[in-house]
């Protein structure tokens with residue numbers, strides 16, 4: 001028997017599909033690239049971006065040259081083929097999706113929200129790209145629609161954030177996170193496992209610190225080596241070694257143990273573009289990764305939040 005209360009299947013963590021059940025409808029994300037850039041690419045914070053970044057660190061079904069309206073239509077068609085009555089969350093994933101004047105954001109988000117079937121927005125951004133006028137607008141938006149702001153953090157360790165050229169600190173993240181939560185906005189946090197020079201204990205520490213903040217959602221990713229990135233140069237020169245499947249699974253299980261059971265785990269691995277993925281090769285088999293996590297949790301007789309205490 002599964003001891004985890006927020007589950008209706010064999011998952012011992014709080015999945016998005018379980019959340020969908022509690023909401024009373026199924027919502028899928030339509031992944032969009034609205035053509036933003038990033039303060040870590042255009043020079044306002046840094047140049048070149050994070051060392052693993054490939055086109056905004058997303059894997060998109062449509063190229064950005066296609067209009068957002070057309071991308072959304074093709075995503076809705078894809079989702080409806082899978083589940084005809086599904087609702088759609090428009091997910092602005094590529095680059096920094098609050099890095100523009102409020103007038104542009106308003107026009108973009110509101111045009112998408114007016115499309116049939118779209119029931120909310122997920123906006124992925126950096127914690128240092130939330131001006132007071134953007135926060136005011138996001139607060140107003142969150143009162144009108146199902147809104148989640150996803151903040152990329154990746155690690156709570158400033159040494160690592162420097163190594164990966166993140167160009168913001170953990171403290172910057174805390175300011176952004178607290179500003180959003182203070183306005184009652186639903187927030188998701190991204191962490192990446194396997195960053196250069198990080199030990200498993202450091203990765204688990206990142207999850208522990210984020211768990212203390214009680215985020216609404218967390219995405220746990222694996223660091224992928226993508227062709228053409230500075231990380232690929234490190235990998236090719238032998239200065240970076242990706243995680244093994246076993247190490248990754250062990251870390252994920254330990255991270256889930258220290259996250260609050262109410263936090264929705266929106267991802268326990270990432271989706272890399274197989275055409276540009278260099279390493280690790282095992283990550284291409286997502287079903288095996290997910291199955292290995294379920295198996296390890298059952299064998300360890302553990303579940304999300306087992307070692308979380310408020």
Ligand code: SF4
Pocket residue numbers: 038039040041048049050052053054055056057094095096126152166
């Ligand atoms: S913050 Fe995101 S979009 Fe910007 S450089 Fe880093 S990974 Fe790329």
